[in-house]
Amino acid sequence: MSRRLTDEEIERQLADLTLWTREGDAIVADIEAPDFPAAIRIVAEAAEVAEEMNHHPDIDIRWRRTHWLLTTHDAGGLTQLDIEQAHRITEIARREGVTVGE
Numbered sequence: 442m443s444r445r446l447t448d449e450e451i452e453r454q455l456a457d458l459t460l461w462t463r464e465g466d467a468i469v470a471d472i473e474a475p476d477f478p479a480a481i482r483i484v485a486e487a488a489e490v491a492e493e494m495n496h497h498p499d500i501d502i503r504w505r506r507t508h509w510l511l512t513t514h515d516a517g518g519l520t521q522l523d524i525e526q527a528h529r530i531t532e533i534a535r536r537e538g539v540t541v542g543e
């Protein structure tokens with residue numbers, strides 16, 4: 442799982458990740474929750490996923506807006522772990538009332 446992905450693999454998989462965009466060796470997302478407690482619940486649930494995966498996002502929390510950055514430090518770039526975690530964070534956000542495109 443920790444092999445760096447090619448540009449083509451990244452682009453192909455980002456097509457299914459509506460909240461996320463590429464930023465160099467990372468993918469980023471801005472998630473606006475209905476309110477501050479919901480934003481914190483998203484962060485807390487994502488923290489459980491991060492521990493389970495041993496893969497941890499950078500998270501900036503400002504009121505109900507959170508900014509997420511995923512990259513694989515050990516690989517010095519994007520791996521399938523980042524893609525998998527982006528999907529899981531997206532589902533957590535959807536469950537907490539965030540509108541996520543199809």
Ligand SMILES: C[C@H](O)[C@H](O)[C@H]1CNC2=NC(N)=NC(=O)C2=N1
Nearest residue numbers: 495496497498512513514515516
């Ligand atoms: C020692 C520990 O397993 C590693 O440092 C893990 C922890 N969480 C991590 N998170 C991220 N985003 N990238 C990593 O390479 C990484 N490595």
